[in-house]
Amino acid sequence: MRRKTKPSAPEVRSVLLPEGISRRLQEGKRVRGNLPMGGRLGIDHPVPFLLVHRDREDRSDASTATLLSGESAVLVVSTPAKRRPGSSDYARVVAQRLSEQFGAFLLLEVWGAEVTGAEAEKLGVEQAPRFRLIAPREDEAGDLIAGFEEALAKVRMRRQSAVVSVEYAAKCGRPGRKPLLRPSEARDLGCLRLGLEVLPIYRSASGDKVFPDVLRRFRREVSRALRRALYDFARKRTTHRPKHFHVLGRHAVVKAVWEVDGLLADVAERFDFLLLSTPANPRAAWNEFQRSRHAKAPRFLYRNLPFDSVRLKRRLYEVPIERIEDPALAVLFREKQAELDRQITMLAERNTARFLLGSVQLYGKVPQRALTAAEELLATIPSRARDAGARDVVDARGMYERALAEMAYYEGRWPRARAAVEIVDDLAAGMMVSSGRLLIGSDTRVPRSRVEALLQHEVGTHVVTYWNACAQPFRQLRVGLAGYEALQEGLAVLAEYLVGGLSRPRLRLLAARVVAAQCCASGADFLETYRLLVERHGFTQRTAFGVAMRVHRGGGLTKDALYLEGLLAVLDYLAGGGRLRPLFVGKIAADHLPILRELAWREVLAQPPLLPRYLDLPGVASRLEALREGMTVLDLVKESKR
Numbered sequence: 001m002r003r004k005t006k007p008s009a010p011e012v013r014s015v016l017l018p019e020g021i022s023r024r025l026q027e028g029k030r031v032r033g034n035l036p037m038g039g040r041l042g043i044d045h046p047v048p049f050l051l052v053h054r055d056r057e058d059r060s061d062a063s064t065a066t067l068l069s070g071e072s073a074v075l076v077v078s079t080p081a082k083r084r085p086g087s088s089d090y091a092r093v094v095a096q097r098l099s100e101q102f103g104a105f106l107l108l109e110v111w112g113a114e115v116t117g118a119e120a121e122k123l124g125v126e127q128a129p130r131f132r133l134i135a136p137r138e139d140e141a142g143d144l145i146a147g148f149e150e151a152l153a154k155v156r157m158r159r160q161s162a163v164v165s166v167e168y169a170a171k172c173g174r175p176g177r178k179p180l181l182r183p184s185e186a187r188d189l190g191c192l193r194l195g196l197e198v199l200p201i202y203r204s205a206s207g208d209k210v211f212p213d214v215l216r217r218f219r220r221e222v223s224r225a226l227r228r229a230l231y232d233f234a235r236k237r238t239t240h241r242p243k244h245f246h247v248l249g250r251h252a253v254v255k256a257v258w259e260v261d262g263l264l265a266d267v268a269e270r271f272d273f274l275l276l277s278t279p280a281n282p283r284a285a286w287n288e289f290q291r292s293r294h295a296k297a298p299r300f301l302y303r304n305l306p307f308d309s310v311r312l313k314r315r316l317y318e319v320p321i322e323r324i325e326d327p328a329l330a331v332l333f334r335e336k337q338a339e340l341d342r343q344i345t346m347l348a349e350r351n352t353a354r355f356l357l358g359s360v361q362l363y364g365k366v367p368q369r370a371l372t373a374a375e376e377l378l379a380t381i382p383s384r385a386r387d388a389g390a391r392d393v394v395d396a397r398g399m400y401e402r403a404l405a406e407m408a409y410y411e412g413r414w415p416r417a418r419a420a421v422e423i424v425d426d427l428a429a430g431m432m433v434s435s436g437r438l439l440i441g442s443d444t445r446v447p448r449s450r451v452e453a454l455l456q457h458e459v460g461t462h463v464v465t466y467w468n469a470c471a472q473p474f475r476q477l478r479v480g481l482a483g484y485e486a487l488q489e490g491l492a493v494l495a496e497y498l499v500g501g502l503s504r505p506r507l508r509l510l511a512a513r514v515v516a517a518q519c520c521a522s523g524a525d526f527l528e529t530y531r532l533l534v535e536r537h538g539f540t541q542r543t544a545f546g547v548a549m550r551v552h553r554g555g556g557l558t559k560d561a562l563y564l565e566g567l568l569a570v571l572d573y574l575a576g577g578g579r580l581r582p583l584f585v586g587k588i589a590a591d592h593l594p595i596l597r598e599l600a601w602r603e604v605l606a607q608p609p610l611l612p613r614y615l616d617l618p619g620v621a622s623r624l625e626a627l628r629e630g631m632t633v634l635d636l637v638k639e640s641k642r
């Protein structure tokens with residue numbers, strides 16, 4: 001029985017004193033705790049910098065402090081220091097210990113600009129980001145300022161680039177507050193001081209109103225910019241040699257992250273969206289369709305929903321994602337929360353017109369390039385094309401045995417891989433993977449020439465990425481990050497090509513799914529889609545029925561267009577020099593690759609333990625090399641001999 005993750009109280013940090021901080025830093029240990037005067041200090045791992053935020057004497061500015069919350073070395077002072085030890089004591093001890101370790105140190109103080117008059121009124125509407133960078137002397141920081149300017153200028157919000165100005169002044173800390181370190185102290189400690197004033201486009205001028213969506217996006221942009229600039233400082237001024245600017249981010253993951261990951265995964269694992277939106281009576285529906293002489297749309301039946309949609313949504317939005325300080329992880333969790341919301345709504349609206357509208361929200365409209373490629377494939381590949389030895393088929397029991405043998409290969413390479421294959425009666429699709437289990441429809445009949453390709457599609461891609469996800473700390477990679485389907489299906493179809501099994505009939509079928517999805521999305525009913533496939537594109541009645549059933553299931557599902565679109569995206573990725581291994585880390589979308597690379601650099605994610613067996617098969621390396629040189633989907637048709 002799965003242990004349920006319960007919401008927990010906010011993380012309790014110990015109270016820090018300068019002596020204890022000095023000792024922990026000297027030992028290379030993590031520092032995380034509250035300050036006696038109010039605020040907190042967090043140093044995830046030794047780095048040659050400290051980011052500081054101090055509130056005004058008369059007012060809190062918690063939203064600006066949030067900009068730094070996900071970074072690896074942060075000092076936040078939430079109230080004026082009225083008793084010792086004060087904020088200067090903490091800044092001093094950190095600068096001393098880390099400067100000794102790295103040969104130099106940077107103290108960067110960040111605050112929100114005071115905005116009045118007409119400019120204050122603009123904070124509630126679209127406005128370009130603006131930064132003011134303050135350094136003590138040009139000869140002291142001149143070689144670094146250009147790097148900070150360049151990094152901050154890349155910050156973009158609402159398609160507007162940031163405006164960055166530079167000033168040189170003896171005092172480079174927050175106006176109205178005493179300097180954290182006197183100039184002489186800073187020189188003795190080998191510490192460079194910089195100030196960064198931020199136009200607070202994420203809140204009102206008074207600070208009493210915060211714009212959460214703007215703050216989240218802006219925090220992500222600022223985080224990336226600061227790490228780039230700090231990487232430049234570390235490489236130029238210190239002995240620290242990070243391999244990438246993302247290495248400067250947090251390595252540790254706090255308790256709130258595990259809680260949110262677990263709660264979201266618990267919701268996701270309450271239902272299988274595709275299984276619940278797929279007809280449970282495919283054989284009976286086909287027989288009914290035949291009896292009507294293909295003149296009446298059959299009635300599709302669906303599995304009962306194993307949840308109450310209102311209660312499940314309540315549970316979904318009780319997940320405390322707002323407690324996630326890490327900008328990269330917050331993005332992934334919020335996207336998944338929104339996707340689960342749409343899926344629950346769609347399942348509650350099966351067999352209504354609203355299901356199709358939800359599908360367009362979830363998967364998007366049929367991409368034009370996929371539609372163009374589909375039409376070209378249908379025009380190029382003759383309808384009479386058949387798989388080689390089409391009458392020599394492997395039945396469900398044969399596929400079951402082949403699948404077990406295929407999975408045994410991976411079990412021998414990673415102990416946590418466990419084969420799970422089932423033959424089921426009420427499965428419309430021939431084969432599908434659900435939570436790492438391979439389900440095989442009892443009516444499945446696969447041409448022997450297509451068996452290897454289908455195994456690499458289902459096991460070599462869908463099962464392997466599930467097992468790899470089990471090696472990662474986040475359950476989200478198992479249940480699937482938001483929008484993962486296109487990349488998954490693109491990889492799966494690529495596997496078919498690499499093992500020489502992407503036949504012409506298979507390409508025609510993928511193309512048929514795209515034009516059928518477009519037909520459905522345009523308002524056509526089941527019979528109109530079926531007749532388009534039979535009369536215009538020459539598909540057999542049984543094949544056309546299967547395709548029409550897939551795109552009209554639930555009320556209209558445009559997911560099937562993603563197979564061809566995903567393949568096109570993977571071809572572009574390989575031609576652009578992309579590597580395959582990162583794509584197998586779990587159920588991910590192409591848009592997530594930058595975030596996942598960041599998490600890998602920060603040692604939050606591990607390398608996937610498994611790669612598909614097919615990569616070692618004869619001929620695969622040469623096919624991959626040809627793809628890297630650039631091939632279109634029509635080139636794949638020429639490569640296919642069947």
